[in-house]
Amino acid sequence: MSPGGAGRLRIIGGNWRGRKLDIAGVAGLRPTADRLRETLFNWLMADVAGARCLDLFAGTGALGFEALSRGAEHCDFIEVQIQAVAQLRQSAEVLKAEERARIVNGSWDGFLETGAGPYDIVFLDPPFDDNLLDEVIDQVLARDCLGASALLYLEYPLERPPHPREELEPWKEARIGAVAACLWRVSD
Numbered sequence: 328m329s330p331g332g333a334g335r336l337r338i339i340g341g342n343w344r345g346r347k348l349d350i351a352g353v354a355g356l357r358p359t360a361d362r363l364r365e366t367l368f369n370w371l372m373a374d375v376a377g378a379r380c381l382d383l384f385a386g387t388g389a390l391g392f393e394a395l396s397r398g399a400e401h402c403d404f405i406e407v408q409i410q411a412v413a414q415l416r417q418s419a420e421v422l423k424a425e426e427r428a429r430i431v432n433g434s435w436d437g438f439l440e441t442g443a444g445p446y447d448i449v450f451l452d453p454p455f456d457d458n459l460l461d462e463v464i465d466q467v468l469a470r471d472c473l474g475a476s477a478l479l480y481l482e483y484p485l486e487r488p489p490h491p492r493e494e495l496e497p498w499k500e501a502r503i504g505a506v507a508a509c510l511w512r513v514s515d
Contacts, residue, residue, distance in 0.1 A: 336350050339368065340393070341396030341398065346421075348418045351408070353411050357387075363482070367510070377398065379446050380446060380448045383451055384405070385415055394450075400427065401429070402428055439470045440470070444471065446474060449479050451480065455483065460489050467479070478510055479513075480509075486505075493514070495512065496514045
C-alpha cells in the first residue's frame with residue numbers, strides 16, 4: 328500500500344475469515360501485519376470468546392474486527408480521523424456487526440475520561456511517531472479500564488519498549504521486523 332493510499336485488510340480467522348475490508352486513504356494508517364495479528368490471536372485463543380474489547384487507536388479496525396470475528400462480545404473502536412471513522416462504520420455494516428461494534432470519533436484521552444470499561448482486552452497500537460505508549464498505559468490504568476483478569480496488547484517500535492508497570496505482568500512477546508508486540512495481564 329502506498330503512503331496515504333487506500334488498501335484492503337484481510338480478516339485472518341473466525342467467522343469472517345478471509346473477508347476483505349477497505350482501508351481509508353489516511354496518511355500514517357498502518358494495520359497490524361497479518362503475521363503479528365495471527366500470533367496475537369493465537370495468544371488470545373482461550374480469552375477472546377465473550378470478551379469486551381477496546382481498540383483505542385482503531386485506525387483500520389484490524390484488531391477489533393479480528394476480535395469480533397473470533398467471538399468477542401463487543402468492541403469499542405476509538406479513532407480521531409474522520410475518514411477512518413467513516414470506513415470503520417462501513418466495515419461494521421458490511422460485516423453486520425453494528426450491534427457489537429461501537430465506533431467513536433474522538434481522541435483516546437477524551438474517550439478514557441468518559442470512564443468507559445472495564446474491558447477484558449485492550450488493544451494499544453498508537454501512532455509510532457507520537458511516542459504515546461507509556462502515557463496511554465498510565466491513563467488506562469488510572470481510569471480503571473481493565474477488568475480483574477484483563478489483557479493489554481501493546482504494539483511499538485523495537486527501540487521504544489514501554490516501561491514495566493507494577494499492576495501489569497508481561498505474558499507474551501513477539502518481534503517482526505522493526506515492530507515488537509507484547510501481551511500483558513493484570514497482576515493478581
